[in-house]
Amino acid sequence: MTSPQMHEEAVEAAREILRRRMELLRFTTAGSVDDGKSTLIGRLLIDSKAVFEDQLQHVKQVTERSGREGVDLALITDGLRAEREQGITIDVAYRYFSTPKRSFIIADTPGHVQYTRNMVTGASTANAAVILVDARNGLVTQSLRHAFISNLLGIPHLIVAINKMDLVDYSEDVFEQIRGQFREWAAKLDAHDIQYIPISALHGDMVVERGENMPWYQGYTLLGLLENLEISADRNLQDFRFPVQLVCRPQTEELHDFRGYQGRVESGSVSIGDEVVALPSGLRSKVAQIVTFTGDLDQAVSGQSVTITLEDDIDISRGDMIVRPGNMPRVDNEFEAAICWMSDEPMQARKKYLIKHSTRTVRGFIKQLRYGIDVDSLHRDEEATELNLNEIGRCILKVQKPIFCDFYAHNRVGGAFIIIDELTNLTVGAGMVWRPLREPPDPAEG
């Protein structure tokens, strides 16, 4: 229960937190019961004080009831009854904690190959991935699978957390050896930022506190690294993409002629006076106003939800996209993509599916499966004829009406789409637009 006396210091601390601009960082973890993932998350949540005392008390009671002592950290993240009964993680769970510097969202996903689709889901919105490696076992398939999928989904920062260091006597040699092996393997990936940390989630070393067992390691703790990852450069601030969600026409007395386009700046930025072009019509105009509830803006940047008005009355509706004339996405009805299949029913070539890309939903079909990708060996299977649940492949798609897309590697939001089965309404696949095999890279692209 809250203390009846409100201390002036607490009020001051709260004021300070309010004044500070915190950033949001989303990261994924993946793993199954034995590799310490739940313990690690439990540790992060407890040590950053995101777990309340009554919740902790509940976990203590459950731990004791099962005949053990102390606090089983893994119980903090246990979700559904079926998961506790079977001792597995089935689905993506989202968890929250914050430090004075950043607010964090963890997408906590299972690691087994049967749950690749959940790993892909968790990775889709993440800025960073914490890849867990058991120091006793070195590189096992599950860690590499998580690293591969994180990279495939365009996560800019990979953190390899070599866990259970307490079980290998906090040995620097073991750490170095695993780091060396991972580096060699990761050369196959196109990953720019991979960092390595030795930790013991169970005892807490190098998670939030440094501990005293690994003086040989001079880098950040895991939390320190998560707080200090440089994420400002991750956003695409070049390519202005504004998919129109709604057309706002209040038609009230005051706003009789108001016509605004509501949506989110998915990448890039836009300012008043900028020349823009609407897709698919190709009609041009200039930005007149950037309207928000709290007042008009001069500029809107990637991530902001705003309402844009244009100088000219041109025909724009939901599903259209407002961009700049000098920086257009591809307007294509045939494109290549990596697809992760998420349904029990295998992907069928030439079956009609719905493709949802930005605010546009169109009919389409898979024209060709070029090859399947084995997420464990990274081998291409050119003989693959279908994609089953949890399988990933490279395909050519054809859609009835063009979509306005970017290559996923260049612009995550602009290159992502989902596939919906029109009969069952289920989401059956997730896709990322790739540069066609036959097309040479654009030298202007970094």
Next chain:
Amino acid sequence: MGQILSHLEALEAESIHIFREVFAEFRNPVMLWSVGKDSSVLLRLAQKAFYPGAIPFPMMHVDTTCKFPEMYEFRDRIADELGLNLIVESNTAALKHAPPMNKPGRYCDFCSRNMKTEALLAAIEKHGFDAAIGGARREEERSRAKERVFSFRDEFGQWDPKNQRPELWNLYNTRVHEGEGIRVFPLSNWTEADIWRYIQVEEIPIVDLYYAAERPVIEKGGCLLRADERLMTDEDEVKTEWVRWRTLGCVPCTGAVRSKATTLEEIVAEALTATHSERENRLVDQGGDSMEDKKKDGYF
């Protein structure tokens, strides 16, 4: 404004995007308004999403008929001020079977099943809503941690946690067959601390009961409850204490906390330094998997 949004700006932008997707893709959406602090934030976000237009769908209050009088007053005042299209629905037919309120355990079971879950499902069916927007947050309770932002409900209004649609990027699958529906949670990624910060930054009106005052209370089962005649037995002793509510619900099951926080700043300070979860003071949420079970049945 910086090039990177602050975490509150990012959460706000995400919620606005969700609201707009709902209105664009559903035939007949509704927003559920519980009159609590999360609903107040939700309401502000809805205003922002459609500004300068008005909120284009109705607000529905599923009334258990035993909310705090201050909540009804607040609801009607805000609805009037903002010109909301307010729908109030109650399962009044069930009330004749209601156990006495001074048996809180039994009453809350009755209320939760009949006045909340059943009332909600009946109201959704009556109006033919295909999407119901609510203020639930994933951080609130462990079974909510796996709930989608767009969460599918079958024809019986039920949730199947093991069989949810994958949800990737910000691409939401909004498709349903006749009779099925989607519950939408624009505040999925907000924490209690975020809610309070936002209320303070945005100066969002909330019910007075969130502010501490000297109020008559009784103590039952470790909870401080409003000294309401319907709740009391002869043994109950009325005391006057400095209290406030961290969450608001029904009078019989929502406990107060001792506090002298009379300003928003002090409330936020308490929320940011709280050591106990906000649901601790709710008789209704205690016990292992109760929320998971209720949600499967169609509870919000």
